[in-house]
Amino acid sequence: MIEIEGLTVRRGETAALTEVTCQVPEGGITAIIGPNGAGKSTLLHAIAGLIRPDEGHIRVSGTDVARARERDRAMLLSLLTQSAGAVPRLSVRELVAFGRWPHHRGRPTAEDARLTDAAIERFDLEPLAGREVEALSGGQRQRAFLAMAYVQDTPWMLLDEPLAALDPKYTRDIMDRLRSIADDRTTRRSVVIVLHDLSIAARHSDWCVALKSGRLHGAGPASETMTSGTLTALYDTPLRIANAGKSIVVVDGD
Amino acid sequence: MRGHALSLIGLVLLAGASLAVGATDLWRGDLDAQLVLAVSRIPRTCAALLAGAGLALAGVVIQQTVQNRLVEPGLTGTPEAAMIGLLGITLVAPGAALLTKMTVAATAALAGTAGFFALARYVPRRDPMLLPLVGLIYAGILGAVAMWIAWTTDLVQFIGIWQTGEFSGVLRGRYELMWLIAGLAVVLYLLADRITILGLGEDYARALGLNYRATVLAGLAIVAVNVAVVVVTVGAMPFVGLVVPNIVSRLWGDNLRRNLPLVAMLGGGLVLAADLIGRVVRWPYEIPAATVFAIAGAAIFLWLLNAPRKRRHG
Incomplete structure (x- = not known):
């Protein structure tokens, strides 16, 4: 609550x-x-x-x-917000993987990689996983950020x-x-x-x-x-x- | 990884050329080749590599922190603040050890950069051109303060030396402080993920559990020390911190865990190349590396602004 x-x-x-x-x-x-x-x-x-x-x-x-x-x-708590600055040049997979950062703090385990893959799959981002976030449409971009928040678990x-x-x-x-x-x-x-x-x-x-x-x-x-x-x-x-x-x-x- | 390998090969070739090229001919001259190498050529080559790497890394940290790709150490008042610090210590204790001068310059640079970061929080983000313009004015004001102090105390000569970076004065025993940059590069690499996360913006950085304030402060300290070391030993070199991170970001993205070594290598390589060109075009006289870099850097930057972006991730 x-x-x-x-x-x-x-x-x-x-x-x-x-x-x-x-x-x-x-x-x-x-x-x-x-x-x-x-x-x-x-x-x-x-x-x-x-x-x-x-x-x-x-x-x-x-x-x-x-x-x-x-x-x-x-x-x-995980967050999805509107960022005012430049969108970082990260691939969708790299961005989503940062959602695991609070858990591994720089030392990702196999479990972190597995959960990242699962989130990418859950949000149907596989075809976009290698694309850059900057190059996505608005809706796809929100889905990527949502997947990042989701994988923060x-x-x-x-x-x-x-x-x-x-x-x-x-x-x-x-x-x-x-x-x-x-x-x-x-x-x-x-x-x-x-x-x-x-x-x-x-x-x-x-x-x-x-x-x-x-x-x-x-x-x-x-x-x-x-x-x-x-x-x-x-x-x-x-x-x-x-x-x-x-x-x-x-x-x-x- | 191909980028890493290519950069490394390019760097080795450049370093080889840098050792071979200069006013004295290594093979036919009257001077002992070994002595020339040890006293002048090797220190000069290392200094150029370290200066380039240090400024490029400082540029990345600043750009990620303020989420703006058009900002660099020369647009945050960092070198000007370092000069004010240097003038101060020169006036108060002219005979102070180099390390003391360096510490004062780095502290002043830190304060100057912190001032810019504080200012940046109030600059609207909508137009990315606004922040660099604010930085230009801010740096201009600090530069004017430095010039005024120098003018009233007859130290204008020093300002001239600090303002144009060039490597002809680099000799064994007079540049070793620059190895600090190599040490800080290692520290920065350990922080690579955190600096990338800063690029997502303060809200995301904090939501991901980053101690935002401490991270920004650590980044700022690295920027200040890198720039101060360069200003103290070889003089300021604008454009390096702007051009190099933009090239790397454009070609390989912003994942710094992967790309920080590329930034350092490309920065070092380009500055060394600028120094080499400066040594060759008017042989046996020299053109400052900062001047060569500014000309080439401006051209590269114009190309960067308009070049189409193509990048795939593996």
Whole structure:
């Protein structure tokens, strides 16, 4: 379980997050939703221990992430984020293999190589394994970074907008893969994901944390949190949950 | 591995040529060939190889740390800061031992580079040209400070010597400090994975359990010492730290565990080649290696910016 208590994060004068208190249960997919600038990404980075809270604390499976050693945290949480700098010129296999680094710290064993191969296979990256990450399409690149996070073999996977700039086919591909990871009883991984697209969140998440202007708007099972009423209040625009065949979509209200 | 083998063969050939070429003819001259080799040619060859390797390795570390391929030690204020340190120690204790001067220069270089890294955190990442421009200005300011100190204390001559790297003054007993670079190259090789991970960005580096601050500091110290040693013994050589890592990255990628030896060999080889050309074109006079490298380096860099990239991994 992730326990967040009285979390406040300041960015200079303004507060990015104010007294956020909520819980994220183990297992399944938890979506962090909210309007632009609500503090979704900040919350995810704070959970990952990459931002130190100004007040309050975050415990992930009992560990205070702000105080944990980097290497202990790397055994607990893996991350997929948007990197601003140049993409390194590594092959897909080299990149994925770095996911094992927290375990071997420079001395890879046969087991590390085996797990890397397994992850490459699981994410259907074999035909791309020798290609450079820089040369991949956006969707393929996200899959490679996802495989790196996966092979880190942590109970929690934190993903910051992994669907940004992906077309519907890749979006669905990534979400289906996350579902199969979250549902895998043998590995028992929990996925926390920042999502922009409400229909995706409604369709694929089990638990939902909604933020608005840096404060908690609501947290709970997705079926209870993602209702026409709460979403309308959250986004200040009329929204309605509609059933389209088997899937749920969020559409303009009225 | 083919890259490694080819580089090694090229290096051996260059070193052989470097031992044979110079103002004195080894086979027909009046001077004792053995003496010329031991006192001048071998030290000079080693110095060029070490300087090139040191600057190229410093370039890789900086580029990975700030995630920008257009930055190099000459654009981070490192040599200028080292010069300020050198001026300081020359004024305070003119007779200080070389090692003391070196330590002061390296400490100043460390502070100067740290200043650039701190500045880099506030430079927006969207346009990769921005950071090198900021570095250019930063280095310019530090260079102006050094020049002002030198001007007011009548030490401008020294600045001139430190600014243009050349190897004609390298003699036995006056360059041995440069072997520090070889030692640091070994240390850097042990950190190779960590430096590669830095290239993924701070978030990924920390998520992978790297002690980010300590790693950056270690890299920074290696950069500072390498550059300071080069400035103190032969003078600054711009472009080496920019061109060499870019060639290696372009042809063989950024996996430093595999490619760090290539960076060192190519850096050493190209600087030695520049020195050789400088010795030959106006024989028996010389052109500074830094000048030759700057001309060739600019051309190589222009080619690099536009050359198509083809690379496969085994």
